Amino acid sequence: MTERDMLLERVAEVLKEPVAIDPDLDRRIMNEVRAGPTVRAPIGPVAWLIRRRVVSVSPLGGLALAAGIAAVALLGRSVWQATAPSAAPPSATVAATAEPTPSLVQFVILAPTAGTVSLVGDFNDWDRSATPMRPARGDGIWSVTVPLEPGRYRYAFLVDGQTWVADPSAPSTFDDDFGPPNSVVTVGGS
Numbered sequence: 001m002t003e004r005d006m007l008l009e010r011v012a013e014v015l016k017e018p019v020a021i022d023p024d025l026d027r028r029i030m031n032e033v034r035a036g037p038t039v040r041a042p043i044g045p046v047a048w049l050i051r052r053r054v055v056s057v058s059p060l061g062g063l064a065l066a067a068g069i070a071a072v073a074l075l076g077r078s079v080w081q082a083t084a085p086s087a088a089p090p091s092a093t094v095a096a097t098a099e100p101t102p103s104l105v106q107f108v109i110l111a112p113t114a115g116t117v118s119l120v121g122d123f124n125d126w127d128r129s130a131t132p133m134r135p136a137r138g139d140g141i142w143s144v145t146v147p148l149e150p151g152r153y154r155y156a157f158l159v160d161g162q163t164w165v166a167d168p169s170a171p172s173t174f175d176d177d178f179g180p181p182n183s184v185v186t187v188g189g190s
Helices: 003-016 025-035 045-050 059-083 090-098
Strands: 103-110 117-121 141-148 151-159 163-165 172-174 181-187
Touching: 003 103, 103 151, 103 181, 117 141, 141 151
Parallel strands: none
Antiparallel strands: 103 141, 117 151, 151 163, 151 181, 172 181
């Protein structure tokens, strides 16, 4: 059985564990469903505002309407940016937006027979000693948390200083056609 199979079995065992749910939840939900919707018919000006209407606009009129909405949005944004109060002095605002905020990323691997495991990657110049991992609970799970700025990083695990292992739970990539496989992590949402 490979390490990946063992890891998948461990994950499956954790996912099979029962989840404690409030016993009254089912009853409360069914009571709400049986009660049905509680929608009241609007009256007065609200009824007039939400009443369905058929509106027809010529292509030229639609284009003019879209251009007008875009102009109002751009003008409103410019005015808002020019008049919005700043909570910090301008120099602090520039400094805060110039540097991205690092995110803490946890790397985990199952290596029950390993004596040492290190994390190597773009973020530590592939230095074998820069990011040693620690056994999490003594059951073969190794982990380390690393602060990373937004971006895409290649990495791998180095087991016992010599065996290069790609992360089985992450997308893999190759350095070149003959190099060992690496994994990829993307930090930040853009």
